[in-house]
Amino acid sequence: MTAEETLDEQAAADESEDSDADRERSHLSDVEDGAGCTEIWEHLSERREDGDDEE
Numbered sequence: 001m002t003a004e005e006t007l008d009e010q011a012a013a014d015e016s017e018d019s020d021a022d023r024e025r026s027h028l029s030d031v032e033d034g035a036g037c038t039e040i041w042e043h044l045s046e047r048r049e050d051g052d053d054e055e
Helices: 003-028 037-050
Strands: none
Touching: 003 037
């Protein structure tokens, strides 16, 4: 395996990890940056009440 092939595989793995991380955090996309635990808890509670919890 060449160094270039190794780098290509690593780049693909990194993109996959980024995609997984984005998907794991997507339920918080409506929460403002810097929100604390209470704001996040309220946001998640509202989503559950609205039936938006499809995971």
